[in-house]
Amino acid sequence: DTAVSQTPKYLVTQMGNDKSIKCEQNLGHDTMYWYKQDSKKFLKIMFSYNNKELIINETVPNRFSPKSPDKAHLNLHINSLELGDSAVYFCASSPSGGYSYNEQFFGPGTRLTVL
């Protein structure tokens, strides 16, 4: 009965590799997000999708490509991983449209370590 789930929980990989993180929510929410939390715990939004449509695309390298096959899933693919990509990536969802001021529900996070 997990609300927002992410896989994998930990990801250790070499520089230059390509990896994907998956996210699923069973809350029936319309909007999903990807956040990056750095080593100083600063949380920064990367992307947001509303009903499979990209609505927020922050200034992130184009090596990061989100995909939303349906409104319950939002995946993140990262090409050519770099050391600076090491962080915790959180998926989140919220009840309605991207511009509504609703609380966000976060997944457990994926700790990515690039060696």
Next chain:
Amino acid sequence: GQQVMQIPQYQHVQEGEDFTTYCNSSTTLSNIQWYKQRPGGHPVFLIQLVKSGEVKKQKRLTFQFGEAKKNSSLHITATQTTDVGTYFCAGYNQGGKLIFGQGTELSVKP
């Protein structure tokens, strides 16, 4: 762009002492949200304030939203070890993005 500043960055208290974290925005906020992240965990929504001057309480936690809707505070009375974690304030900007403060990491010594 909009910035949300939060102080202090760290706070170490003895169990039973009070704790306050402050949040300031460079622009007027439509609302302010507070989240708590336990060590090794994920952010969990605590509360949302919408009205100017609003005050809300959750047991030992008191949340305030400033009259100008540019600042907020979270006060914990008589901290317990279960209060340990990082507390974030966050506000939506006009583009619909939730902008987080840097967080205040609270440690409580038993």
